[in-house]
Amino acid sequence: METLGRSNAVREYFGDRYDTVHRYAQMLLDQGELRGLIGPREMPRLWERHILNSAAVVPYLAEARSVADVGSGAGLPGVVVAIMRPDAEVLLVEPMERRTTWLLEVVEELELSNVVVKRGRAEEYGGAFEVDAVTSRAVGALSKLVRVSMPLVRVGGELVLLKGRNVRDEFDAARKVLRKFGAGDPEVLPGKTIEGVEVTTVLRVERRK
Incomplete structure (x- = not known):
């Protein structure tokens, strides 16, 4: 379960952020299943399917100084973005109280001074703040994500989403809502981390007006 997480490849990938990432992964291993954050079958694949998968979005957030993670869950x-980008303000937006309780504990335990936890749905925060980028993972269909998340993105900012490999199948259903929110054409990008770990799919959409 921990072999990949302790490998030289993972240590090198995360560099000076490795210790903090490892502490976060250990919190998930210790409490994730018990608190209903991650299913039992996912625990042996935590690093590959969750930690590294999340890290794959970070290179596409290089210009962002503020990031909101919609439906942050665990x-x-x-949290991975916040650890890897201590120079960026990261807002964790999550409606469920038990999950925001967990997120607050993680922020305190890992001393993440660049994180703000916001309890509520993304659509409740439209007009309350704008960020350079909104990210999310396994939250819903593209049409729904654009509708609830794009109002949080400043003009010139981006949605940078972790999606399944068949995300192009969602484009037609999302076309109308993309136009409504002044979005550009969706761009499908490779989310690479370390050798031997499956490349994930990153979708980037710019807000143009």
Whole structure:
């Protein structure tokens, strides 16, 4: 379960952020299943399917100084983003109280001074703040994500989403809502981390007006 997480490849990938990422992964291993954050079958694949999968979005957030993670849940990818980008403000938006309780504990335990946890649905925060980028993982269909998340993105900012490999199948259903929110054409990008770990799919959409 921990072999990949302790490998040289993972240590090198995360560099000076490795210790903090490892502590977060250990919190998930210790409490994730018990608190209903991650299913039991996912635990042996935590590093590959969740930690590294979340990290794959970070290179596409290089220009962002503020990031909102919508439907943050266990903190994937938001906590991983916050650890890897200590220079960026990261807002974790999550409606469920038990999950926001967990997120607050993680922020305190890992001393993440760049994180703010916001309890509520993304649509409740439209007009309350704008960020350079909104990310999310396994939250819903593209049409829904654009509708609830794009109002949080400043003009010139981006949605940078972790999606399944068949995300192009969602484009037609999302076309109308993309136009409504002044979005550009969706761009499908490779989310690479370390050798031997499956490349994930990143979808980037710019808000143009």
